[in-house]
Each structure stands twice: as C-alpha cells, then as structure tokens.
Amino acid sequence: MAKIESDLNVSRESTSLRLLVENRLRSAIGSGLFKPGQRLIERELCEQVGVGRTSIREALRQLEAEGLVTTIPHRGPIVSTISVEEAEQLYDLRALLEGYAGRECARLRDPEIIGRLRKQFIQMGAVAGQEDRSDLLAAKTEFYAALLEGCGNVFVERFLKMLLNRVTVLRMTSMTQSNRIGRSLAEIETILVAIEAGDEDGAEQACVQHIKNAAAIALEALRRDNP
Amino acid sequence: MAKIESDLNVSRESTSLRLLVENRLRSAIGSGLFKPGQRLIERELCEQVGVGRTSIREALRQLEAEGLVTTIPHRGPIVSTISVEEAEQLYDLRALLEGYAGRECARLRDPEIIGRLRKQFIQMGAVAGQEDRSDLLAAKTEFYAALLEGCGNVFVERFLKMLLNRVTVLRMTSMTQSNRIGRSLAEIETILVAIEAGDEDGAEQACVQHIKNAAAIALEALRRDNP
DNA sequence: GTTGACCGACTATCAGACAATCTGTCAAGC
DNA sequence: GCTTGACAGATTGTCTGATAGTCGGTCAAC
Known part of the structure; x- marks a missing residue:
C-alpha cells in the first residue's frame, strides 16, 4: 500500500540534521563505541559529528528521553549505565x-x-x-x-x-x-x-x-x- | 529510606530551566489550554514562557519523544492529535x-x-x-x-x-x-x-x-x- | 584532617543571524 | 474555469558568539 510512496521518497527524510545525529549517536552507543558511563562532551561531539551544538544538544535530549543517555545537571550527558x-x-x-x-x-x-x-x-x-x-x-x-x-x-x-x-x-x-x-x-x-x-x-x-x-x-x- | 534525602533537598531540582518549561508545557497541554492539533510556534512560546528559544526547543524535543507533540518538518510542532x-x-x-x-x-x-x-x-x-x-x-x-x-x-x-x-x-x-x-x-x-x-x-x-x-x-x- | 579560596572545564541559556522550506495568494496562460 | 508559475511571508533548522553558573579538583592555611 505504501510501496509507491516509498519509491518516490528519493531522500525525503534527509530533512533534519538532528535525526542523522541522533541515529549516529544511537548506533555509536549500541555498537559499544561509546561505553556505558562514558562522558559525552558536547564540543567533542560537535567536532566528531561535524555539526553545531544546537543539533547535538537536541539529539541528546531525544536520546535522554529514550533513556540511552543520562544528563547530570551542570555536568553533562553520559552514556546510561544499567544496574x-x-x-x-x-x-x-x-x-x-x-x-x-x-x-x-x-x-x-x-x-x-x-x-x-x-x-x-x-x-x-x-x-x-x-x-x-x-x-x-x-x-x-x-x-x-x-x-x-x-x-x-x-x-x-x-x-x-x-x-x-x-x-x-x-x-x-x-x-x-x-x-x-x-x-x-x-x-x-x-x-x-x-x-x-x-x-x-x-x-x-x-x-x-x-x-x-x-x-x-x-x-x-x-x-x-x-x- | 529516601525520606532524609528528600528533606534535605531544598530546591535541588530547581536546576535546569528546561525541566520547568517542559512541565509547564506538559500541564498546559494536559489541562486543555493547548488543544490537540494546535500549532505551537516557538517564538510565541518564548514570549509566553519567558525563556530563550533554546530552552523551548529542547523542551519540545522531550515532549515530542513522549508523543505529546508532533513536529512537522519545517512547519513546526503541534499538539498531538489522537485517532x-x-x-x-x-x-x-x-x-x-x-x-x-x-x-x-x-x-x-x-x-x-x-x-x-x-x-x-x-x-x-x-x-x-x-x-x-x-x-x-x-x-x-x-x-x-x-x-x-x-x-x-x-x-x-x-x-x-x-x-x-x-x-x-x-x-x-x-x-x-x-x-x-x-x-x-x-x-x-x-x-x-x-x-x-x-x-x-x-x-x-x-x-x-x-x-x-x-x-x-x-x-x-x-x-x-x-x- | 579539615576548611576555604581559587582555577579550569563544562554546561545552561540567551541573542542574533542566515539559509531552507512550507503555505497561501495572485496573476498569467490554456 | 482550471492549472501553472512566481512571489512573499512565516517559521523552522542550524550556526556562532557570549555570559553566567556550577562542579571537581588543587593547594595552601589553620
């Protein structure tokens, strides 16, 4: 039913750099590149991913909502550990x-x-x-x-x-x-x-x-x- | 067990303006002040809540992750409708x-x-x-x-x-x-x-x-x- | 060993700016 | 009349620079 649509979707979801960053970070955490407990410093992420702080921060908010990262106030985000x-x-x-x-x-x-x-x-x-x-x-x-x-x-x-x-x-x-x-x-x-x-x-x-x-x-x- | 701690918590969660904004918007939606389908224009929210755009946007990302608002690309966030x-x-x-x-x-x-x-x-x-x-x-x-x-x-x-x-x-x-x-x-x-x-x-x-x-x-x- | 001041590293937040993109309108053309 | 195309306005997406606040650690003084 949605096949025709998806065929026309050339790169329609390329919108929103934030989503790219989000998926990038998600897979980085999932693959173990970022280990649980590790600090994620915004500026470093900016350089590594190559986007501005805004996009990084909003992507981090999303991951935080999912529980994948935990933000310590005034300390910054870390990869969530699990007890x-x-x-x-x-x-x-x-x-x-x-x-x-x-x-x-x-x-x-x-x-x-x-x-x-x-x-x-x-x-x-x-x-x-x-x-x-x-x-x-x-x-x-x-x-x-x-x-x-x-x-x-x-x-x-x-x-x-x-x-x-x-x-x-x-x-x-x-x-x-x-x-x-x-x-x-x-x-x-x-x-x-x-x-x-x-x-x-x-x-x-x-x-x-x-x-x-x-x-x-x-x-x-x-x-x-x-x- | 946590009673003593919570008594000492004078206002430790006053940290993070974002959380305040988040709860403000959440209750505004929950109370029906913002109706389903209504557009939420960032600048208007800035004025109404009295914070910068950064905080508004990050709070919106959180609410989006919870499903409370839906962001249409390049159109902005609306209060989620439910079919x-x-x-x-x-x-x-x-x-x-x-x-x-x-x-x-x-x-x-x-x-x-x-x-x-x-x-x-x-x-x-x-x-x-x-x-x-x-x-x-x-x-x-x-x-x-x-x-x-x-x-x-x-x-x-x-x-x-x-x-x-x-x-x-x-x-x-x-x-x-x-x-x-x-x-x-x-x-x-x-x-x-x-x-x-x-x-x-x-x-x-x-x-x-x-x-x-x-x-x-x-x-x-x-x-x-x-x- | 504890206290207190100080410093560096970051985040939290703001303000301003520019490009990209969606929406609606309105005139031109068939 | 209906479609097409161009244009303007509105808003987001994103970046940059700046300021203030906070945490953690160091180091000297008591």
Whole structure:
C-alpha cells in the first residue's frame, strides 16, 4: 500500500540534521563505541559529528528521553549505565510486551508479517555457523522488527524499540555464548510455528520463555562483571 | 529510606530551566489550554514562557519523544492529535501495563504503597460529590502514581506515565460522565481490596477491567466527536 | 584532617543571524 | 474555469558568539 510512496521518497527524510545525529549517536552507543558511563562532551561531539551544538544538544535530549543517555545537571550527558536491578526490570517488561506482541501476531496472522518472520528465521539458520556474529544479529533484529510491527500496536512497537535499544549492549554479551545459539534458534522456531498456527497462548508463552532465557544469560554475565 | 534525602533537598531540582518549561508545557497541554492539533510556534512560546528559544526547543524535543507533540518538518510542532485506532491501541497497552502493575502490587504488598492507595481511595470517596471534578482527578492521579510506584519496575512506571499523559485529555471527557463515577469508585475499590489481600490474579483482572471500562467510555466519546 | 579560596572545564541559556522550506495568494496562460 | 508559475511571508533548522553558573579538583592555611 505504501510501496509507491516509498519509491518516490528519493531522500525525503534527509530533512533534519538532528535525526542523522541522533541515529549516529544511537548506533555509536549500541555498537559499544561509546561505553556505558562514558562522558559525552558536547564540543567533542560537535567536532566528531561535524555539526553545531544546537543539533547535538537536541539529539541528546531525544536520546535522554529514550533513556540511552543520562544528563547530570551542570555536568553533562553520559552514556546510561544499567544496574542489575534495572536490567531485571527491563527484561521483565520486555517479556510482558513481547509476549503481547507474539500473542497479537498469532491472532492477526498477517501473511506479510509471517513471511518476513520466516524469511529472517531461515536467514538466521543460514548464518548461525559464521564466526562473525553481525549477520546473525542483523537477522535477529529484523525478526524482532517484524514481530513488533505485526502486533499492530504502534505504542507497543515504540516502547519495545526503546527497550531493545537499551539492551543491545547486553544482548551482544548474551549472544557471544555460542552454545546458546542452537537453543535460541529452537526457541525462535517455536515462536514462529505458534504464530503461523494462530496459537495465541503458545506464541505468548514462547516469546516470554525466550526472553526469560536470554535474560538469565545476560543477567548472569552482568552480575559477573558488576558485582 | 529516601525520606532524609528528600528533606534535605531544598530546591535541588530547581536546576535546569528546561525541566520547568517542559512541565509547564506538559500541564498546559494536559489541562486543555493547548488543544490537540494546535500549532505551537516557538517564538510565541518564548514570549509566553519567558525563556530563550533554546530552552523551548529542547523542551519540545522531550515532549515530542513522549508523543505529546508532533513536529512537522519545517512547519513546526503541534499538539498531538489522537485517532480512534491509536486511542484503542493506547488503552490496550495501558490495560496490559496496569494489569502488570496491579499484579506486582499485590505480590509485593508494600505497606507504604497500600497505605497511600487506601488514603487516596478514601479521598476520592470524600470529594466524589463535588461539582468541580479537579479534586477527584487529583486524587485519582495520586492513586495511579502509588500504583505505578508500587509495582517496583521503573520502566513500567515511566512508560505508564507517558501513556497517562497522552490520555489525560480523553480521561477528562470520560470523567465528566457523572454516572460513571460510582462505578469507577467501585472498580477502584475492587483493585484496592485485591491488592491488600495479595490476590495477584484478582488485582490484575480488576485493573484490566477498570481500564477497559474507561476505554469504552472514552472511545465512544472520541468516535462521536471524530467520525 | 579539615576548611576555604581559587582555577579550569563544562554546561545552561540567551541573542542574533542566515539559509531552507512550507503555505497561501495572485496573476498569467490554456 | 482550471492549472501553472512566481512571489512573499512565516517559521523552522542550524550556526556562532557570549555570559553566567556550577562542579571537581588543587593547594595552601589553620
């Protein structure tokens, strides 16, 4: 339905330098270039990104609203750290929301969404053996994106995206455990099968269980690092 | 635990003019002074609030992140409108999150939280007969605040606050229906009783039902106005 | 070891300026 | 009459420079 439009969108969203800065900083934090706790000094960011202070500041406000950075008054912004308690709460909420998303996906059974889910699942299986995990992470991200879209609730989608941004760092650690990959794939297949079958309860359960397992790994790693 | 600290906090949060502006604008929108769809012209806001453009803009970015205002590129920010579909989704998510909050309150049974809930419930009963509904609204807001805090999950709390900001306008319309007050009070009592009894399922159910009822009224009113 | 003054590093905020872009209008042309 | 194109006004997007306030650390004095 929106395909024609998007084809005409040559570079219509190039508007707003702020959004570019925002995404740049977001990915810099997500990729670990900026580490949790690190100070983000406005002038340095100006030089690094090559824009004025105004754009930097407004982008930082946005990230602050998302919880990705924390601004200490008269001290400046830092990359948000996450305590073990917060991580637990974050995963609890994620389980709740993703369970809901899975249930709704199973209820609605949008063919396009299911196609995207299956495609990414196959892709994940294909790249699971690679040494470099970035392809796997990309496929998993796409899988989640389809799941969130499929629930048909823009608020759930937005909130889950915010949560996902916050856990990206933790997710990397929980992914590196190679013995987890096999089980993770199996869990995702369970989700997929339940959605395709329209099994609402099963899809919800599978999503919740998947998050709980990922949470257990991530939290253990976090507890080990931050005692 | 935090009581001593908060007593010493003379005016420590007076820092950051931006936050003041933010809350000012938030309440202006919430109270209906700025109506949905209305344009918010930066310079006018500068004059009205009495601060520079920087502060206005950064506060607007924050509100934009919360979904309270929408910025149209090169046109400027407007107070967010809400379609019927979005309102439905918003209430669905609210039911999910508040159900969780109620369940967790019942599980944790923090005496301080329960005290606050009961106090606000009594207060609501006391002012329910008043012509002016602002006292009732205030008590209800406090009740919710205690409920959110009591769930012990900062993310749930933050998200629900954002959702509540978005529905405040709708809530006013659903509140004005005076025949709803009695039932609303009864529903809240059900929630309170279940929490006090530690009945997790009951608390969740009661919260969800309460939201669903409120949603039905609000959505009907919305459909009537925006066909 | 504590107190107090001082300095440097930043942020917080403001004011002014210029370019880019959207909107509406109004006349010209078919 | 309807479309097209040009033009002006309004507003944002962005940058720059400047001032004041605040935090953290240092270092001497008591």
